[in-house]
Amino acid sequence: MQRIYLVGFMGSGKSTVAKALAKVSKMSMFDLDKVIEQKAGQRISDIFYAHGEAFFRKLEHDALLETTKQTGIISTGGGIVEREDNRNILSQQYVVFLETAWTEIVERLKDDQERPLWHQDLEVKKQLFDHRQVLYKEVSQFVINTTYRSPENIAQAILENIHK
Numbered sequence: 001m002q003r004i005y006l007v008g009f010m011g012s013g014k015s016t017v018a019k020a021l022a023k024v025s026k027m028s029m030f031d032l033d034k035v036i037e038q039k040a041g042q043r044i045s046d047i048f049y050a051h052g053e054a055f056f057r058k059l060e061h062d063a064l065l066e067t068t069k070q071t072g073i074i075s076t077g078g079g080i081v082e083r084e085d086n087r088n089i090l091s092q093q094y095v096v097f098l099e100t101a102w103t104e105i106v107e108r109l110k111d112d113q114e115r116p117l118w119h120q121d122l123e124v125k126k127q128l129f130d131h132r133q134v135l136y137k138e139v140s141q142f143v144i145n146t147t148y149r150s151p152e153n154i155a156q157a158i159l160e161n162i163h164k
């Protein structure tokens with residue numbers, strides 16, 4: 001497998017699991033959010049506030065396209081599936097959906113200060129969550145529930161699925 005993409009909602013553990021998976025698989029890893037921050041020289045929250053979400057989505061799309069020329073584990077941002085062109089790219093790759101219960105997401109992100117889209121009404125976030133679950137499923141080949149599993153256990157399950 002040349003590339004493994006991780007998708008899922010904010011807080012599903014994409015960045016955390018990507019690190020654990022890189023460790024056990026000895027593959028390199030890229031965190032798309034970090035790649036964007038490095039390239040823009042700005043934190044994601046500042047990009048959102050200074051230039052708006054559409055501008056961020058363009059940077060995210062460009063970064064996603066770049067990864068298709070590389071090899072490794074790619075941790076995407078929670079909103080990667082919002083754009084249809086991104087979904088088309090992902091549909092041609094090996095994609096793992098980290099499925100996580102809404103109540104668990106709320107618990108994991110209760111102290112979050114970093115994610116601009118987490119800072120809105122709970123109702124609005126829940127709608128976003130429901131809307132995106134369908135899209136994550138649409139682009140993925142493998143779905144793994146993360147709710148009661150450690151990042152290391154999830155990484156191991158992904159490896160086993162690839163080698164089976």
Ligand SMILES: Nc1ncnc2c1ncn2[C@@H]1O[C@H](COP(=O)(O)OP(=O)(O)OP(=O)(O)O)[C@@H](O)[C@H]1O
Nearest residue numbers: 009010011012013014015016077078108149150151
């Ligand atoms: N399997 C897990 N069990 C318990 N807590 C977890 C698990 N995976 C991640 N977490 C915790 O949840 C929080 C969010 O994790 P992480 O940053 O990896 O999410 P993410 O999917 O990359 O989010 P984003 O889409 O915003 O980048 C962190 O505090 C992390 O420690």
Ligand SMILES: O=C(O)C1=C[C@@H](O)[C@@H](O)[C@H](O)C1
Nearest residue numbers: 010033077078079115116117
């Ligand atoms: O769910 C989202 O839309 C986002 C998730 C994060 O990973 C970042 O990509 C950004 O905060 C937007």
Ligand SMILES: [Mg+2]
Nearest residue numbers: 014015033075
């Ligand atoms: Mg992340």
